[in-house]
Amino acid sequence: MPKSKRIKLTDIRIAIAKECIIYEDYSKETITRITKAYLTQIKKDGKDIEHWRKKRAVTESANATKVQFEIDKLKKEWHI
Secondary structure (H helix, E strand, C coil), X not given: CCCCCCXXXXXXXXXXXXXXXXXXXXXXXXXXXXXXXXXXXXXXXXXXXXHHHHCCCCCHHHXXXXXXXXXXXXHHHHCC
16 A cells, blocks of 8 residues: 655644634634544544654644644635
């Protein structure tokens, strides 16, 4: 079986940020819940996350902060 393309953690955060904007819920709990759902599905699909091959796992607080940054960027781009 050929090795699948690695997924960047930033791409996952952008997808999570888009969902948070859709649901209009930017709380740490929501970000964490969506992140866990994404990571579970990615693992089930047999994909690899590029960031984790080289570094330690990201904490919930750090992930929520970085997703919030992506949310702010998307809001500016979309003029929300």
